[in-house]
Amino acid sequence: MIRINENYTKLKASYLFADIAKRVSAYVAANPQKPVIRLGIGDVTEPLPAVCTAALHAATDEMAVRSTFKGYGPEQGYAFLREAVAQHDYAARGCAIEADEIFISDGSKCDCGNIQEIFATEGLKLAIPDPVYPVYIDTNVMAGRTGANVDGRYTGITYLDCTPANGYVPAIPSTATDLIYLCFPNNPTGAVATRAQLTAWVAYAKANNAIILFDSAYEAYIRDPAIPHSIYEIPGARDVAIEFRSFSKTAGFTGTRCAYTVVPKTLLAYDLAGKTHSVHALWNRRHTTKFNGVAYPIQKAAAAIYTDAGKAQVKTMTDFYLANAALIRTAVSNLGLSCVGGDNAPYIWINTGRDSWEFFDLLLNNAQVVCTPGAGFGKCGEGHVRISAFNSRENVETALKRIAAALKQSK
Secondary structure (H helix, E strand, O other): OOOOOOHHHOOOOOOOOHHHHHHHHHHHHHHOOOOOOOOOOOOOOOOOHHHHHHHHHHHHHOOOOOOOOOOOOOOOOOOHHHHHHHHHHHHOOOOOOOOHEEEEEOOOOHHHHHHHHHOOOOOOEEEEEOOOOHHHHHHHHHOOOOEEEEEOOOEEEEEEOOOOOHHOOOOOOOOOEEEEEEEEOOOOOOOOOOHHHHHHHHHHHOOOOEEEEOOEHHHHOOOOOOOOOHHHHHHHHHHHEEEEEEEEEHOOOHHHOOOEEEOOOEEEEEEEOOOOEEEEEEEEEHHHHHOOOOHHHHHHHHHHHHHHHHHHHOOOOOOHHHHHHHHHHHHHHHHHOEEEEEOOOEEEEEEEEHHHHHHHHHHHHHHHHHHHHHHOOOOOHEEEEEEEOOHHHHHHHHHHHHHHHHHHHEE
């Protein structure tokens, strides 16, 4: 008889954002006369930069001419985009990353979820922050690296608590681990890690022959010049880290789909006998086996952000969302709630002082505003909610007025 992968049965009943969507849909169906403002899921609202749409149109026109038509492209990405990434995202910051160490993909969510396939299932010791982007944990549960979910946490994971006491930046664990997930600027908290903190993580990974999976999808929002944009700004990180980047929040590609993963050729991992293997070669094999590449017009559109005009337009877009974030952060603070994020990240992480789903329901039912309950990101997320800055200025201002009125009414 055909059998299922029983690791899937360990997963919690539903994916966080699917649960939110279900609650919001039920509310909208019951209250069609009350328009809802969505500040929950981190989807962008502003149009693509003009340089990207121009490049997209031009590349589409190329596809209509026999002499410039493109069929299958290189699975790892076209050289023009990989070289632009290497020059502008890494060499410009003093990071020694080569173009052929960059793998173009259709989303960093996919890459963050898929990267675990090249590592051992049995005996691998995981270190994952809490609260955390659910994909990190759920894909490892699916792969069979964890035990059951007990009291909101899976056995077999070293959870790295992110709390108000440590500024939502996890401390180095006291025990050895093998595969470490870090995300800065952080989703969901918006917290950032200092150079000293990242240096300590690189040293820990080196000491334990571990690998850091560094999700840097929100680096374009960093405005503090002291905060690193890449793990590779830290000496020695090439030997212990894989980095994930996305054009989704940088340039509005959530519906266009383009991202990349950096796997240095100096990064090594071990087999059961202790023999070393190139992680770059393993990922290249996995990537070419299971992925057929990002469409040529999409890659041309992504490459356009590295032009002078593209850089300016991306800065304008990210500044717009950060201005929304500043409005939210100020309004939340004026309501007497503590929060972090919103200065180097597009998310504001609010310490509500009450059950996070209760606060979610309060905002949905009384303010018609959708946030994201922190409990959905992990045990340490309880008592918090995430509010996203991804929306129009008008909607953000309206939402803040509604939230203020709803909280005043609930006292």
